[in-house]
Amino acid sequence: QLQLQESGPGLVKPSETLSLTCTVSGGSISNSTYYWAWIRQPPGKGLEWIGSVYYSGTTYYNPSPRSRVTISIDTSKNQFSLKLTSVTAADTAVYYCARRNIVVFGFDMWGQGTMVSVSS
Amino acid sequence: EIVMTQSPATLSVSPGERATLSCRASQTISSKLAWYQQKPGQAPRLLIYGASTRATGIPVRFSGSGSGTEFTLTISSLQSEDFAVYYCQQYNNWYTFGQGTKLEIK
Numbered sequence: 001q002l003q004l005q006e007s008g009p010g011l012v013k014p015s016e017t018l019s020l021t022c023t024v025s026g027g028s029i030s031n032s033t034y035y036w037a038w039i040r041q042p043p044g045k046g047l048e049w050i051g052s053v054y055y056s057g058t059t060y061y062n063p064s065p066r067s068r069v070t071i072s073i074d075t076s077k078n079q080f081s082l083k084l085t086s087v088t089a090a091d092t093a094v095y096y097c098a099r100r101n102i103v104v105f106g107f108d109m110w111g112q113g114t115m116v117s118v119s120s
Numbered sequence: 121e122i123v124m125t126q127s128p129a130t131l132s133v134s135p136g137e138r139a140t141l142s143c144r145a146s147q148t149i150s151s152k153l154a155w156y157q158q159k160p161g162q163a164p165r166l167l168i169y170g171a172s173t174r175a176t177g178i179p180v181r182f183s184g185s186g187s188g189t190e191f192t193l194t195i196s197s198l199q200s201e202d203f204a205v206y207y208c209q210q211y212n213n214w215y216t217f218g219q220g221t222k223l224e225i226k
Contacts (some may be wrong), residue, residue: 047156047164047207049215062214063121096163105211106154108175110163 002027004097004111012091012118018084022097022111029078030055035100037107038071038082040093048093052100053080087118122146122210126218132226135198141221143191143208151187152212158220159204167206168193195223 008020022036029036038050051061053071061069073080084091095116099109123146133139143153151171156164166175168184171191181196195202203225208218 046219047209047217049217060214098163104166104169104175105152106166106169106175106209107156107164108166110165113163 002099002109004099004109006095006097006111006114008095008114008116010115010117012087012116013120014088014118015086018082018087018091018116018118020082020095020097020114020116022080022082024078024080024099029073029080030075033102035060035102036073036080037098037100039096039098039107039110040091041096041113042090042093050082050084050095089118092116092118122149122213122216124208124210124216124218126206126208126221128221129219130222130224132224133198134226135200137198137226139195139198139202139223141193141195141206141223143186143193143218145189145191145210145212148188149210149212152210153184153186153191154209154211155182155184155193156207156209156217157202157204158207164207198223200225 003025005023012018035052037052051071053059053073068085070083094113096113097111098107101108125144127142153171155168158164172184183194205220205222
C-alpha cells in the first residue's frame with residue numbers, strides 16, 4: 001500500500017525558507033506512471049497546486065509563486081522536496097504532497113498534510 | 121489562469137436525497153476535470169476524473185457529467201459519510217481548484 005508522508009518544521013519565520021520533504025513508501029518514486037506534487041491549503045480556504053516533479057527531475061511550477069519555489073526529487077531515498085523562499089504570513093497553510101497519475105489524470109494519492117505557520 | 125467557480129457555496133440536503141453540485145470553468149477545458157471529497161482534518165480524496173469516470177473504489181452513487189465549461193457532480197442517495205466539502209479541479213492548463221462546496225446535513 002503506497003503511502004506519502006510529509007515532514008519538516010511546523011513554524012517558519014517571515015523572510016526565511018520553508019523546507020518540506022515527502023517520503024514515499026510502499027512503491028517506487030521512479031515509476032514512470034506518476035508525477036509528484038505539492039499542494040497547499042490555507043486555513044479555511046481552498047486548494048492551490050504549487051508544483052510537480054517527475055522522476056527524471058523535470059519540474060513544473062504554478063506561475064505564482066513560481067519565482068520562490070524549488071521542487072526536487074531524490075530517487076535513491078524515494079523522496080521529493082519543496083523549498084519556498086522569502087515566506088510571509090500568506091504562506092501559512094497545510095502543505096500536502098500528492099501523486100498525480102498520468103493515466104487517471106487526477107491526484108490519486110495524498111499525504112496526510114503538514115501545517116506550516118509563518119510567524120516571528 | 122483558468123478560474124473554477126463552484127456553486128452553491130453550501131448545500132443542505134437530507135440523508136437519502138440527491139445532491140447536485142456545480143462547477144464552471146472560465147474557459148473551455150474539454151473533459152479535463154476532476155472532483156475531490158475532503159472531510160475535516162483529512163486530505164482530499166479523488167472521486168471522479170475525466171469529468172465522468174469514477175476513481176478506484178468510489179461508490180456508484182457518485183457520478184459526474186459535463187464538458188466544456190459546465191460540470192456537475194451528483195450524489196444519488198446521500199449517506200452520512202458523504203457530508204463533506206467537494207472540490208472540482210481542472211487539468212487542461214496546469215491545475216486549479218474551485219473554492220469548494222460544503223455539503224451539510226439538512
